[in-house]
Amino acid sequence: MLLTYTNPDGSTAAMKISAQPILIGRDAASTIVIEDGRVSRSHCSIQMQKGVCWLRDLGSSNGTWVNGANVAEARLQSGDEISVGSRLFTCAAEKPAGPQTIFRQTAQEMSEGQGYGTLLRKIANDIG
Numbered sequence: 001m002l003l004t005y006t007n008p009d010g011s012t013a014a015m016k017i018s019a020q021p022i023l024i025g026r027d028a029a030s031t032i033v034i035e036d037g038r039v040s041r042s043h044c045s046i047q048m049q050k051g052v053c054w055l056r057d058l059g060s061s062n063g064t065w066v067n068g069a070n071v072a073e074a075r076l077q078s079g080d081e082i083s084v085g086s087r088l089f090t091c092a093a094e095k096p097a098g099p100q101t102i103f104r105q106t107a108q109e110m111s112e113g114q115g116y117g118t119l120l121r122k123i124a125n126d127i128g
Contacts, residue, residue, distance in 0.1 A: 001053050001078065003046060005032070005089045016094070017076075021047040024084050025058075036085035038062045043084055046076070053091065055082060 003022060004014045015022060015032070023030045025043040034043070040060040047054060053076040057064040065083040066074045076082075078093040106123070 001048070001076070002092045002094055003082075003089055004092050005087060008035075014092070017046055017048055017053050017091075019048050021045040024089075034085055034087050036087070039085035039087075044082075046082075053077070 001017045002014045003017055004012065006012050022032065023042065023045050024032045024034065024039075025041050026034060026036070026039050027041040030042070038061075040058070040062070042058045043060045044055060044057050044064040046056075055064065055066060055071065055074045055076055057072050062085065063070040065071070066076070067081055074080075076091045078091055080091045082089040082091070109122075
């Protein structure tokens with residue numbers, strides 16, 4: 001899943017949501033820094049856990065909103081909108097790789113010494 005958003009300069013950005021938490025807040029150490037007085041230093045986090053995407057409010061003063069509802073924790077799905085201060089984020093499904101991309105990646109991995117069994121398991125996991 002991807003987290004998409006618009007930067008203050010108007011450019012758009014997308015970040016892959018993974019097991020590594022995306023931290024959103026005013027603190028310079030945050031993954032996404034939002035300079036907004038309504039955003040706490042450590043406002044919320046988003047991460048994948050066992051194939052499920054979770055948002056957790058980190059005790060923010062003004063709350064974290066998903067689809068218009070103030071939440072402490074929420075399971076995110078494609079199309080969900082997240083509001084943190086004045087910033088809006090959207091969850092979007094990743095486009096699956098096409099056949100040519102998969103064949104090219106498989107050929108590369110085989111040239112690096114991976115066997116058929118390993119590659120087939122990886123492909124099955126990616127599909128399922």
